[in-house]
Amino acid sequence: MSEILIEERKIVVPGEVLAIGLDYVPGENTYREEDKIFSKVLGLAAVSGRVIKITPLAGPYMPKVGDKIIGRITDIAFSGWRVDTNTAYSAMLNVKDATTRFIKKEEDLSKILAIDDYIIVDIINVTSQRLIDVSMRELGLKKIQGGRIIEINSQKVPRVIGKKASMITLIKEKTGCEITVGQNGLIWILGSPEGEAAAERAIKMIEEKSHLSGLTEQVEAFLRGGR
Amino acid sequence: MVYKQRLDGRKGDELRPMEAKTKVIPNAQGSASFKIGKTWAIAAVYGPREIYPKFLANPKRGILRCYYNMMPFSGSGERIRPGSNRRSQEIAMVMTKALEPVVDLSQYPNSVVDVFVELPQTDAGTRCAAISAAAMALADAGIPMKDLVSSVAVGMADDKIIADLTYKEEHIYEFNPESLNAVVSDIPLAMIHNTKELTLLQMDGEITKEDLLKALELGQKAIEKVYAVQVKALKENFIEESK
Amino acid sequence: MITNTKTVKELVLQNKRLDMRTFTEYRQPIEIETNISWTAEGSAKVTIGKTVVMAGVKLSLEKPYNDTPDEGGIMINAELLPLSSSEYEPGPPGIKAVELARVTDRGIREAKAIDLKALCIEPGEKAWFVTVDIISINDAGNLFDVANLATLAALKAAKFPVVNQETGSIDYKQKTGRSLPLTKEPISVTVYKIKGKLLLDPTMEEEKSAEARLTVSIDKKGTISALQKGGEGTLTIAEVGTIIDLTHEKAEELRVVLERVVVS
Structure with a gap:
């Protein structure tokens, strides 16, 4: 006999028991211990079929491939730019991923993107250690000006x-x-x-x-x- | 037994009035204020963020780092010289150890989550209030945690096992005329809610094994009350307002 | 931390700010709460917009300095807590905290706002010394003005502790009904210069976009008791004149809030 202890959109705290019994499946931001499913964050409960997940009400951003993010140039290297992603991890924007046009080897990269410039980029790679590569090659990805x-x-x-x-x-x-x-x-x-x-x-x-x-x-x- | 009636009239297992709320520091990722009697802790969480100095980084998971500080005017006697000292360093360390078992930073390698706790006023039980506030601030920041940690002190004052000692009770031999030769013990505890495992256990004073076990049992019940206050405060911000 | 420096500057040239306030408008709310800490002889928490500062007064009995044997003393210290902003780190006060403390200190000391002679108990032997600790709780800009208000409110709220007549030592747990000899309340207003324009109560973004600032401590009559110019930029003499007028006017507005503080 399984029992669900929460309803849709109920606010739960970390460690709160969400369901008892093996008929339910722990989804995002939850975990199972023996026959119980617990919340792992402060958030709103969401039940879809047998899966229980929690939508967090706060929390750090987890970089994902394909995400469009806004970053700030913090440093310029030989091969590209270091980008602050507003997380614990900075990203690299390689010269070849910055524009569709050809950049000559001796070109001054700061003329293209300077320190403190904000840019709209796509995340194209994230490693297990959260090394991040971003790209500006797609449509709508660019240096931010004004506003x-x-x-x-x-x-x-x-x-x-x-x-x-x-x-x-x-x-x-x-x-x-x-x-x-x-x-x-x-x-x-x-x-x-x-x-x-x-x-x-x-x-x-x-x-x-x-x-x-x-x-x-x-x-x-x-x-x-x-x- | 001479300490029959507690100095402030509380029952043996009764805690001082508690008051808690979250989101008290807008700049922080998460924050909380926790008051118990005249002891007040404010906690702020920053991170996960880049760690400095870099050599402290752990490539397997993020690091939890707690700081504890009494404001210069928060002691009941003379002004306290600002800055870190041996006491605050030790408390920061045991706080970190009290919270680490529930905090899951496996998704944040090489980063740090900093928890700063400040006390504007104190009347004993400061490390416990600090831990209770810190646990709330971490949850408010959305840090993955397998559970909450709640903390309170128990102890013995002149043969009586009591919860949440005040400064005067920790020094009962000075304040109760009938307790001049009293033996006192102060046992700060922190516990994980679901498993009832202890994550903080210290003691000052003297106690027998039998009394210690009794005190810990009382502590478990007392901690439930702290937990209830923490949960209420964490949820309060998100209750649908009546229109 | 986001600064939007370029936009802040462009807007200022159109006489506008990011949050659409006028140049002389303070953020809301402006709130003063006193006696927030039972362990301090006097304390206050001041909020302007999202900036929050606490201040606490501790009193001690000490031997007067040799050159002023008939006077007590006052010392103001500031701690910019890492709890209050991601920009601050644990450790001893940096130059920003030192400047904040010293500017607040001068504003009060030079105005003789505390009658130091009235703090003397026995010339050359014993006098009261007042220490104020300013603590940042959330730094969202304009710490100077908020810290000064918190200091004044804490001084206003402070009561002398009881002194044991036999031992001569202080019983900090008991307060008398006697307040500090606070003769006046010099208020600090800081004016920031961005793109040549003068504005008040900056947010953190505006503070970081400013070329220069001038903190003016001024009493009811318009007597100035402290000045501190900061920032890399410069000020003209004409600007200083304008700034003084502006600060006097604004100080009186803040004074209304300060005077609402009921001290029992």
Whole structure:
């Protein structure tokens, strides 16, 4: 006889028992010990069929191949640039991955990307020791110019984007800003100063209230009246 | 038995009033405040982040590093000289050991998670309050943990086994006129909630084996109360507000 | 740490800020809470926006200095805790903490805000010495102004402890109803210069984008008791004049908040 002890979207703490019995399967951010499944983080419970997983309410970003992130150039080497990824691990952007055009050997790399420049990149490789390679070769990956960069907890990124990008589209439309959300929690907002400030506040509001239902309506109301 | 009635009127197993909350330091990845009586600990978590000096890095997993500090005005006597000392270094070390068994940093090789605990005011039980606050701050930061750790001190004051000693109870021979020759022991404990395993165990004073085991039993119950306060505070921030 | 330096500077040239405040507008909330620590003789926690600072006063009885035998003393120390920002590391105070402590100290000492003679108990033998520790809890910019307010609030809240008449030693666990001889409350306002424009209460991003700053400690009448110019950039004499006017006006606004502090 198996028993589930939590319901959908219930808040759980690390170590909380989620289910007893072998009929349930431990999903992300949970673990099994004997016949019990426990949570491994502070988060919201999600049950799909027999699988129980926890959506964290906070937590560090884990670099994944294919993720689009925003990084900052911290150093320039012979073969490319060192990039701060807003995690414990920096990434390398190799010269060959920086642009589609040919870069001559004697070219001054700082003319292409200088220290403290922010860039939008894709993660193309992560090793077990978290050595990261990034690339700027795909469409939309570029050096950031103008606007502002803000930081949110990376666990809140899906909420800021919304289902089928509904939330971020709403903010873009209402504020007239271009917005690029990095999976590492850095977000680039480009628009009028007023629009940028409103978008920033809306995103911060989502970060703070990500666990609540009816968030889209709240954000809409804020963007309608809050400026 | 002379210490029948506790100086502040509490029952033997009764803790001082507790107050806890999380998200008290916006700059930190996670933070918590934990008050028990007049002892107050604030904890902030930074990381996982790059570790300096580099040679400390562990390629197999991230490192947990705790710091403990009493603010210069937090002692009940003279001002405390700021900065690290032997006492604060030892407490930081036992704090780290008390939390390490539940923290899982296997996904963060070569990094460090720093936990800073500061005490603005104290009345005994500071390392326990520090550990309880630190465990909450780690959970608030979203650090993977197999469980929470809760901490409180138990002990004996003049033949009576009690939970959560105050400064006056640790020095009962000074403050209770009938306890001038009293033997006192102070036993800070920390425990993992599910397994009831001890992750901190120290003692100052003198005690027999029988009394120690009784005290530990009392401690286990006392720690449950701390755990309840920690859990409530961790969840409180996420309860749906009534509209 | 994100700084958006370029955008901060571009906006300033359009008379705008990232958070859309005016140049002279402080962040909200501005809150002062006193007696936060029972072990201090006086204490306070001050919040401006997301910046939080605590201050605690401890008193001790000591022999007066030889050159001022009829006076007590005051010392202000600051600790920029690694708990308060990822920029601070454990260890002895760095130059930023030392500057913060000394500027706050001067503002109060030079204004003679504490009547040091009133702290003397027995000339040449015994006097009260006041130590204030400033502790950063969350550094989100403008520590100078927040630290000064916290120091004043803690001094205002402080009560002398009881002195055992027989032994002459202090019983820290008991307080008298007597307050410190605080004769006035010089308030610090720091003005930051970005792209030649002057603005108040910067966020951390603005602070890092500033060329220069000037901290002014000023009392009700407009008497200045401390100045400290910081940053790599320069100030003109005309700018200094403007800054003093600005700080006097703003100090009076902050004074209203400080005076709301009820000291029982």
